[in-house]
Each structure stands twice: as structure tokens, then as C-alpha cells.
Amino acid sequence: MLISFFVACYYFKPRISKNKQFLYLVYLFLFSSQLFAAEAGQLSGKVTDADTGESLEYAVVTLYRKPDNSITKSTKTDEDGQFRFENIPTGTYRVKISYVGYLADTLENVVMPERGTKKLPTIKLKRDTKMLGEVVITESKPEIQFGADTITYNVGQSILAEGSMATDILKNVPMVDVDIDGKVSIAGKRNTRIFINGKPSDYMVGNMADLLSVLPSDAIDKIEVITNPEVRYSADGEGIVNIVLKKGYKIGLNGTLSVNAGTRGTYTGTAYIAYRTENLVLGSSYGYKNNDRATNSYSLTQNYKQNVVSSYRNRYNNGDNNSNAHNFRANADWDMTPNQNFSISINTGRNSAGGDSWSDDYRLNSSEVQQELRNQSNSNNNNSVNVIVDADYTIKLNKKKNEKLEIGFITSINNTDQARSVDRTVTRINESESAFLQHADNELDGSGFQTNADYARSLGKMGTFIAGLQASVKKNDNQQNVSDYDFALAQDTVNQYLTNKFSFFENIYSAYAGYNLRSKKRWSFKVGTRAELTDASFNQSRTNGVAMQPYFNIFPNASVSKTFNKKYVTGINYSVRINRPRENALNPLIDNRDSTNISYGNPALKPSVTQQAELSFSTFGRTWSVAPRVSFSKTDDIIERIRIPVDDSGNIETTYRNLATSNALTFSLFGNYRPGKKVSTNAGFTISHITYHSDGNIGARKGGLSYRCNFGLALKLPEKIAFEGNLNYHNNASAQGRSKGSLSSSFGARKLFLQNKLVFRIISADLFSQKSNREFIEGLNYTQERYSSQATRNFSVALSYRFTKTGRNTVNRQKKDIREKGNNVLDEEE
Numbered sequence: 149m150l151i152s153f154f155v156a157c158y159y160f161k162p163r164i165s166k167n168k169q170f171l172y173l174v175y176l177f178l179f180s181s182q183l184f185a186a187e188a189g190q191l192s193g194k195v196t197d198a199d200t201g202e203s204l205e206y207a208v209v210t211l212y213r214k215p216d217n218s219i220t221k222s223t224k225t226d227e228d229g230q231f232r233f234e235n236i237p238t239g240t241y242r243v244k245i246s247y248v249g250y251l252a253d254t255l256e257n258v259v260m261p262e263r264g265t266k267k268l269p270t271i272k273l274k275r276d277t278k279m280l281g282e283v284v285i286t287e288s289k290p291e292i293q294f295g296a297d298t299i300t301y302n303v304g305q306s307i308l309a310e311g312s313m314a315t316d317i318l319k320n321v322p323m324v325d326v327d328i329d330g331k332v333s334i335a336g337k338r339n340t341r342i343f344i345n346g347k348p349s350d351y352m353v354g355n356m357a358d359l360l361s362v363l364p365s366d367a368i369d370k371i372e373v374i375t376n377p378e379v380r381y382s383a384d385g386e387g388i389v390n391i392v393l394k395k396g397y398k399i400g401l402n403g404t405l406s407v408n409a410g411t412r413g414t415y416t417g418t419a420y421i422a423y424r425t426e427n428l429v430l431g432s433s434y435g436y437k438n439n440d441r442a443t444n445s446y447s448l449t450q451n452y453k454q455n456v457v458s459s460y461r462n463r464y465n466n467g468d469n470n471s472n473a474h475n476f477r478a479n480a481d482w483d484m485t486p487n488q489n490f491s492i493s494i495n496t497g498r499n500s501a502g503g504d505s506w507s508d509d510y511r512l513n514s515s516e517v518q519q520e521l522r523n524q525s526n527s528n529n530n531n532s533v534n535v536i537v538d539a540d541y542t543i544k545l546n547k548k549k550n551e552k553l554e555i556g557f558i559t560s561i562n563n564t565d566q567a568r569s570v571d572r573t574v575t576r577i578n579e580s581e582s583a584f585l586q587h588a589d590n591e592l593d594g595s596g597f598q599t600n601a602d603y604a605r606s607l608g609k610m611g612t613f614i615a616g617l618q619a620s621v622k623k624n625d626n627q628q629n630v631s632d633y634d635f636a637l638a639q640d641t642v643n644q645y646l647t648n649k650f651s652f653f654e655n656i657y658s659a660y661a662g663y664n665l666r667s668k669k670r671w672s673f674k675v676g677t678r679a680e681l682t683d684a685s686f687n688q689s690r691t692n693g694v695a696m697q698p699y700f701n702i703f704p705n706a707s708v709s710k711t712f713n714k715k716y717v718t719g720i721n722y723s724v725r726i727n728r729p730r731e732n733a734l735n736p737l738i739d740n741r742d743s744t745n746i747s748y749g750n751p752a753l754k755p756s757v758t759q760q761a762e763l764s765f766s767t768f769g770r771t772w773s774v775a776p777r778v779s780f781s782k783t784d785d786i787i788e789r790i791r792i793p794v795d796d797s798g799n800i801e802t803t804y805r806n807l808a809t810s811n812a813l814t815f816s817l818f819g820n821y822r823p824g825k826k827v828s829t830n831a832g833f834t835i836s837h838i839t840y841h842s843d844g845n846i847g848a849r850k851g852g853l854s855y856r857c858n859f860g861l862a863l864k865l866p867e868k869i870a871f872e873g874n875l876n877y878h879n880n881a882s883a884q885g886r887s888k889g890s891l892s893s894s895f896g897a898r899k900l901f902l903q904n905k906l907v908f909r910i911i912s913a914d915l916f917s918q919k920s921n922r923e924f925i926e927g928l929n930y931t932q933e934r935y936s937s938q939a940t941r942n943f944s945v946a947l948s949y950r951f952t953k954t955g956r957n958t959v960n961r962q963k964k965d966i967r968e969k970g971n972n973v974l975d976e977e978e
Contacts, residue, residue: 440468
């Protein structure tokens with residue numbers, strides 16, 4: 149049309165003035181644009197559940213252009229199950245609809261007219277009955293999934309997860325506790341391991357809490373709480389929290405940018421980006437966090453002599469601390485051939501922290517008359533850096549037999565520099581004074597390497613055989629230099645007693661084999677055995693090195709589960725686990741910042757072995773689900789941190805010892821109720837009874853009840869507004885007393901703008917109370933109440949922007965992903 153216009157203008161040039169030619173040109177250009185726009189139409193539709201008729205939110209709708217079947221566009225359904233494609237050129241298309249837990253549906257030969265809109269008939273998806281081995285808590289995109297021995301938390305569904313860090317997410321995961329220092333544990337489990345992408349990362353970094361506090365949630369796909377790890381996992385730890393990172397399943401370029409600012413001086417910034425072609429996925433993430441922390445604590449001690457109070461000691465502390473942390477991760481996933489894949493990731497983190505603390509220590513006699521006052525100030529400065537490289541090569545040896553071999557390695561280096569000083573003044577009842585000034589530097593260097601070879605193949609139509617080899621080599625050095633100030637000489641002198649170097653070496657060699665079988669009657673059997681040889685040793689500069697006797701362990705593992713009537717799942721499992729003493733528990737270097745409670749490790753520790761069994765059950769209806777489970781564990785030579793009195797004045801030493809045995813009986817109950825498609829609630833309760841049996845006197849108490857409960861609520865409101873809230877409470881028993889936790893809470897509201905690309909959130913943390921911990925300890929000749937709190941109440945605002953650019957010519961890759969990985973693309977888009 150425009151060509152004809154220019155020809156006409158040229159032919160009639162003598163008859164039309166230049167001004168009129170220009171006006172005609174503008175008019176015809178606008179008119180032509182409208183005609184071209186009219187040629188591109190609009191395609192819309194709705195997706196529902198075939199049985200209930202409820203709308204399905206987050207279903208993936210993909211548009212393929214014929215005849216080459218190239219992907220034109222991809223989108224998700226909204227909260228009403230509606231989807232819409234704009235600017236679709238005239239032609240014939242194929243529409244594919246997929247949703248987790250449902251059979252995919254395809255509409256062939258959808259013809260787009262030259263102009264106007266086309267509305268498809270309602271698309272009704274049927275449930276996939278083969279996926280009923282797991283109970284899905286929510287009918288729309290699942291937030292929580294329960295298996296016989298695994299709880300899966302899909303991160304993309306949480307409002308509180310957007311633009312936050314891994315530690316923030318873990319606080320709301322069922323059965324997971326995060327203490328005041330950021331340590332992660334599974335309720336009812338004494339020793340919890342932290343894995344990233346199925347590989348141990350907690351022993352590869354200097355401080356796992358630092359890594360989790362700055363790992364962007366936008367880079368996390370899901371979190372798995374594994375109460376009975378399979379034989380392919382390391383036998384160390386009674387349970388595993390496995391953080392699965394995203395790989396960039398969405399076609400083309402996509403990512404998220406987020407910033408967050410809070411009233412408590414917490415500022416975060418995160419970025420996640422992934423690019424994908426037919427055979428290659430490239431991804432990266434970055435996280436930054438600035439955090440101000442204010443703490444206060446006290447300890448009130450009563451000392452006894454022949455069952456009569458002999459003295460009191462009351463200590464009050466407060467402190468301020470600031471930290472800055474960075475984390476960067478880059479990953480690549482390459483399909484070298486249809487049967488070969490290579491993936492690699494690099495993670496590096498840097499953390500700087502420093503602060504000051506002050507304490508007043510009052511010593512009183514039995515009549516509560518003050519005899520001595522110790523005023524002390526402490527300053528500390530820590531800097532750490534770590535690098536982790538993880539690579540895997542996978543080859544499919546025989547497609548028909550699902551035979552494949554995976555070879556991988558993970559290597560790491562970490563360094564931490566710690567500097568601290570102590571300035572103490574002692575004032576006695578006779579008003580005499582003495583001063584003490586000490587400075588200490590610790591340099592910690594660590595390195596680790598782990599390699600694995602894992603093999604799997606089908607045996608028959610319903611069976612699978614797995615086997616593998618693993619080797620892990622680790623070394624950690626801790627050089628401590630301590631100097632005391634000599635006031636008489638007015639100079640620093642080396643403290644020969646405290647200056648020391650501790651080096652720890654640990655090599656673990658493993659082999660495993662297992663067999664999994666599923667029957668047509670919905671039985672599932674898993675049996676396997678893992679063998680591990682541990683060779684460890686340590687050196688001290690002040691003493692001779694010690695080569696610990698190598699030890700060999702066999703770890704059987706078995707589980708059985710059964711699905712009844714497509715809605716009841718029950719299972720039972722048994723496994724043997726080990727808890728090896730770590731360098732922090734073995735390290736004999738003395739920490740005397742608290743002169744009345746010095747702490748040190750115990751090089752004589754032995755590994756503890758746990759036998760555990762669990763009975764699980766789960767059932768669900770259209771709007772509800774319930775999943776109770778009962779577990780029992782027995783641990784020999786348990787490793788416990790205990791306090792030992794050293795004199796009648798109340799001075800104690802804190803160290804680690806192998807107590808005799810402990811028994812733990814745990815009951816957990818989790819459930820979900822969804823009265824409507826816009827309201828969802830979940831709740832959980834865990835109670836454990838722990839008893840300790842020791843040949844030595846460790847104190848009056850020998851265990852007790854520990855419990856944890858949580859409640860969550862999610863609402864979808866009009867105008868693309870959503871609300872989410874979570875409440876958590878825990879209370880734990882120990883060998884010498886009880887740790888009483890407090891209520892923690894998190895609430896968030898979200899508003900979407902710009903076609904769901906821009907996300908605005910308002911978040912509150914610990915609205916009702918600050919994070920605190922209270923312990924009651926009973927020793928041989930003393931009782932103590934310890935309390936610590938941290939200013940965690942925070943109100944923050946966050947802004948996130950999502951971007952997506954869909955690529956073309958990636959049909960084969962997408963088909964393979966949908967077939968092999970289900971609907972993981974949903975998590976990427978969310």
C-alpha cells in the first residue's frame with residue numbers, strides 16, 4: 149500500500165503541492181498502521197479443573213505456529229484461569245496447556261482470522277493419577293508437597309520469598325527451625341545437614357549461616373526437607389535440608405531485580421537472570437545485604453555447696469553489630485548431545501562484620517552482698533571469603549533401560565580473619581582495682597574436594613537399580629595468636645598458653661547400592677546400603693599431632709509406601725545415620741572472652757551413630773489435606789555441648805562431650821485447608837520427647853519435651869493484591885536444661901503492576917515480639933537462667949521487576965523439559 153502511494157505521489161507530483169503531499173502521506177501512513185494492526189488479532193481462553201470446574205491459576209499456555217511448530221508466545225493463566233495473547237498474526241496455530249498434577253491438553257489447528265479476536269472454548273484439564281504418590285497441599289500451583297520421607301516447599305508461591313534471602317524463606321518451611329544465630333535444623337533432629345542441589349555445602353564454607361543470609365530467594369526453585377535421606381546421600385546428619393536452585397527453564401531471557409529497605413537498618417538488593425537456547429542455559433544471581441543488629445542478654449547463676457546457696461553471679465550484656473555480605477553465583481547447563489549434558493556453577497561470597505559489646509558481671513555472697521564487679525568491653529572484626537565450584541557430567545547410556553551415569557565434583561576454598569580485643573576492669577569490695585587488656589587474632593583457612601560417580605538403570609518395567617562411589621577430602625587450619633598487655637612494662641606480650649595452631653584433616657570414602665521397585669497396585673519399595681570409611685587426624689603447634697583411628701561404618705536404608713484409593717498414602721522407613729565431630733567441636737583453642745565461662749573443643753570426641761524409623765500417613769480431599777507422622781531415634785555417644793563447674797565461685801567451662809545415649813520420640817502433624825480458591829491456610833505441630841542416659845553426672849535434668857508449631861494464611865484480594873502471614877513458635881529441651889523460644893512472625897502484602905511485571909511489597913517481621921531465647925540449666929552444683937534477645941522487629945518495603953523475552957526454535961528442548969521435569973517452568977516464571 150505504501151509503495152503504491154509513493155508511486156502515485158511521484159506520478160501526480162506536478163498536480164499536488166508539497167504541503168498536500170505531506171498531509172496525504174501522514175494520513176495514509178496512519179491509516180496503513182491501523183490496517184496492519186487489524187491484521188494481528190487477540191487470542192484468549194480459560195483453563196479449569198475437569199472434575200471441580202475451579203479455575204486453574206498459573207497453568208502454562210504455549211502457542212506454536214504451524215507448520216514449523218516454532219514457539220510464538222508463552223504465558224500463564226491468572227487467578228481466574230484466564231489467559232490472553234495479543235498481536236497474533238493471521239495463521240494456523242497449535243495451543244498447548246500444561247499444569248503440574250494434570251494431564252497436558254493440546255488444541256490443534258487453531259485458525260486466527262485477519263482481524264478481531266478469537267476466544268477458545270473452556271479448556272478442562274484432567275488430573276494425572278500417576279502423580280498421586282505425593283499429596284499436594286494446594287490445588288493451584290503447589291506450595292507444599294508431602295512425600296513418604298520428604299517435604300517440598302516451592303519457593304515461588306510465597307509472597308514473603310520474593311526479593312528476600314534463603315534464611316528468610318527457611319523460617320517458614322515446615323519442620324525447619326532457624327535459631328537466633330542463623331543455624332538451621334529440622335525439628336526432632338539433632339544434626340541437620342545443608343545441601344545445595346543435592347550436594348553438601350555446609351562443610352564447604354566457613355560459615356553456612358553467612359551464605360544463607362545472602363543467597364537470593366529468586367535463585368531458589370524449591371527447598372526439600374528430607375527426613376530419611378536415600379543411600380546416595382552422605383550418611384552424615386539425621387536429616388537434610390536440600391536447597392534446589394533454578395536452572396532457567398523458561399525459554400529465552402528472563403530474570404528478576406529486587407531491592408528492599410527496612411526500619412532496622414537492613415538493606416538488600418538481589419538480581420537473578422537466566423538465558424536459554426535450545427541446548428544451553430546460562431544463569432547468574434547476585435545478593436547484597438547490610439544488616440544492623442542490636443543484642444542484649446543476661447545470665448543469673450546460683451551456686452550451691454552441700455545443697456545450700458553459697459554465692460550468686462549475675463551478668464548483663466548488650467552489643468551492637470553491623471555486617472555487609474555479598475554473594476554471586478553463575479551457572480551453565482549445556483546439552484552437548486541428546487544423550488550428554490554438562491553443567492557447572494561457581495559461587496563466591498564475601499562477608500564483613502564488626503561490632504562492640506559491653507558486660508557488667510556482679511559477684512555476690514550467699515547474703516546477696518556484692519563482693520566484686522567486673523566491667524568488660526569487647527570489640528570484634530571478622531572478614532571472610534569463600535569460593536565453591538561445582539560441575540557434573542551426565543551421559544545416557546541406554547534410553548530404553550533408562551541407564552545413565554553421572555560424574556561430578558565440588559571443590560571449595562574459604563578464608564576467615566577474626567580480630568577481637570577484651571578490656572576488663574575488676575573492682576573489689578575493698579575498692580581495689582585491677583585491669584586486663586588482651587588482643588587475639590584468628591586466621592582460618594579451609595579447603596575441600598569431593599567427587600562422585602552415580603549410576604542408575606531400570607530393571608524390568610517397575611524397578612530401578614542405583615549404585616555409586618564418592619570421595620571427600622577436607623582440610624581446615626586455625627591459627628590463633630594472643631597477646632596480653634603488660635601494664636608494668638607498658639607493652640604487649642605473647643600469651644604462650646593461648647597462642648596455638650590447630651589443623652584438622654578428614655577424608656571420607658563411600659560406596660552405595662540400592663534398588664527401588666513400584667508395583668501396579670501402588671506399592672513402592674526402596675532398599676539400599678551405604679558403606680563409609682573415615683580417616684581423620686589433627687595437629688597442634690603446642691602438642692604432637694594425633695592420628696585418629698580410621699573407622700568403617702555400614703548404613704542400611706529401607707522404606708515401604710502404599711497408596712490406597714488414590715487419596716491415602718502411608719509409609720514406613722528405617723535408616724542408620726552418623727554424626728561426626730566437626731572441627732569446631734574438636735578444636736582445643738581456648739576462647740576466654742568471658743573469664744567466668746571459657747570455652748574450648750574436645751579432641752577426644754568420637755562419632756555418634758543414630759538409628760531412626762518413621763511412620764508416615766497422608767490423605768487429602770478437594771479442599772483439605774492432613775499428613776501426620778511418627779518417628780523414633782536412638783543415638784549412641786551423642787555429642788552435646790555442656791557446662792562444667794570448675795570452682796565454688798561459679799566459674800564454669802563450656803566444652804563438648806560424648807554422653808552415653810539419647811532416645812527421641814517425635815510426632816508431627818501438618819495440614820492445609822482451602823475454603824475457596826482465594827483463601828488458603830496451613831498449620832503444623834511437632835512434639836518430641838527426648839531422654840538422656842549418661843554414666844557420668846551431667847546435671848539434674850536429663851531431657852524433656854520439645855515442641856514447635858506454625859500457622860500460615862494466604863489471601864488473594866481484588867486488584868491483584870495478595871496477603872500472606874506466618875506464625876512460628878518453638879521450645880526445646882537439652883541435656884542440662886531447657887531452651888524456651890519466643891513467637892516469631894512475618895506478614896506481607898503484595899500488589900502487582902504493569903501486567904504483573906512490577907511487584908510492590910510491604911513486609912513486617914516479628915511484629916509481636918523480638919527474637920529471643922531463654923534457657924534454664926541445672927548443673928552439678930549450680931543452676932542458671934540465661935536469656936538473650938535480638939532486635940528483629942522490622943518493617944520493610946520491597947520493589948521487584950520481572951522481565952521475560954521469549955525465544956524461538958526451542959520446541960524440542962521445551963518438550964523434553966515438560967516430559968522430564970514436569971512443570972518446573974512455573975517456578976521460573978513466578
